[in-house]
Amino acid sequence: MNLGIVGGGAMAEALIAGLLAGAVYAPSEIVVSDPTAERGEWLHRRYGVVAVTDNLVPAAAPMLLLAVKPQVFAVVSNQVAPHVRSELVVSILAGVPLARLQAAFAGRAVVRAMPNTPALVRSGITALSRSERVTPEQFAVVRTLFACVGEVVEVPESAMDAVTGLSGSGPGYLALVVEALIDGGVAAGLPRATASQLVLATLRGSAELLIQEKLHPAVLKDRVTSPGGTTIAGIEQLEARSVRGAFIAAVQAATRRARELSR
Numbered sequence: 001m002n003l004g005i006v007g008g009g010a011m012a013e014a015l016i017a018g019l020l021a022g023a024v025y026a027p028s029e030i031v032v033s034d035p036t037a038e039r040g041e042w043l044h045r046r047y048g049v050v051a052v053t054d055n056l057v058p059a060a061a062p063m064l065l066l067a068v069k070p071q072v073f074a075v076v077s078n079q080v081a082p083h084v085r086s087e088l089v090v091s092i093l094a095g096v097p098l099a100r101l102q103a104a105f106a107g108r109a110v111v112r113a114m115p116n117t118p119a120l121v122r123s124g125i126t127a128l129s130r131s132e133r134v135t136p137e138q139f140a141v142v143r144t145l146f147a148c149v150g151e152v153v154e155v156p157e158s159a160m161d162a163v164t165g166l167s168g169s170g171p172g173y174l175a176l177v178v179e180a181l182i183d184g185g186v187a188a189g190l191p192r193a194t195a196s197q198l199v200l201a202t203l204r205g206s207a208e209l210l211i212q213e214k215l216h217p218a219v220l221k222d223r224v225t226s227p228g229g230t231t232i233a234g235i236e237q238l239e240a241r242s243v244r245g246a247f248i249a250a251v252q253a254a255t256r257r258a259r260e261l262s263r
């Protein structure tokens with residue numbers, strides 16, 4: 001048992017799937033606890049990991065990852081802290097600051113991480129902030145762990161709530177955009193399956209273009225937009241409905257919410 005995870009929800013599952021796909025751990029080396037026995041049984045059946053309902057089991061692992069909701073952090077940390085064997089505790093909880101982690105796990109090195117759900121297919125991005133106690137070797141271990149499920153960036157802790165509102169929540173915003181575009185295709189007369197295939201390939205292709213060519217998004221937009229053509233007719237509608245403003249407001253609201261969760 002090398003990695004203990006407390007909380008076996010959506011994000012824990014994404015990390016488990018990505019880590020197993022990357023062969024970082026064998027299934028038997030990961031133990032995950034969740035009070036819902038059915039959830040643990042499902043994770044065990046699907047991924048072969050060890051699943052328990054007792055949080056003290058993962059607490060005894062050489063490396064501990066906290067993946068519960070921020071709202072239960074106080075209860076869970078009080079419960080497991082006296083039993084933690086790991087020198088290093090990693091938290092993926094939105095809004096829970098390093099100072100609070102450090103106070104809860106006195107004497108341990110703590111890392112605050114903000115991954116996102118594409119970790120499941122090893123295409124995530126994780127931001128990391130570390131406490132002063134974290135040694136370079138410990139930090140390298142955490143980096144390697146998250147690098148297996150996607151990109152890793154280190155950010156000052158002051159940036160963590162904004163990261164949460166942007167890349168942590170971002171897959172949700174993009175899923176909403178995808179769904180809306182598919183509905184647009186259906187409204188324009190396409191079968192839903194065709195519309196879905198077109199939107200997903202367009203999303204992936206546009207992302208690859210922006211990344212591989214290091215294109216500024218405005219340049220890509222200008223390249224698509226023929227004078228008097230179709231794209232500008234569509235963009236006019238998006239601008240009339242303040243879509244840019246809505247996304248900016250969404251990231252700011254999510255950032256504020258992350259800050260609230262820390263109180």
Ligand SMILES: NC(=O)C1=CN([C@@H]2O[C@H](COP(=O)(O)OP(=O)(O)OC[C@H]3O[C@@H](n4cnc5c(N)ncnc54)[C@H](O)[C@@H]3O)[C@@H](O)[C@H]2O)C=CC1
Binds near residue numbers: 115
């Ligand atoms: N879902 C996402 O995209 C991301 C989530 N996060 C963070 O990951 C954490 C988990 O989020 P999700 O997986 O989305 O939530 P979730 O609700 O899917 O999972 C939480 C799990 O914790 C379990 N749980 C409840 N009380 C518990 C206890 N006392 N001890 C152990 N387990 C307990 C629940 O049964 C549930 O399975 C949150 O702190 C969230 O901020 C971070 C990055 C992205």
Ligand SMILES: O=C(O)[C@@H]1CCC=N1
Binds near residue numbers: 094164168169
């Ligand atoms: O919605 C949430 O609170 C979590 C944190 C980032 C993504 N999901």
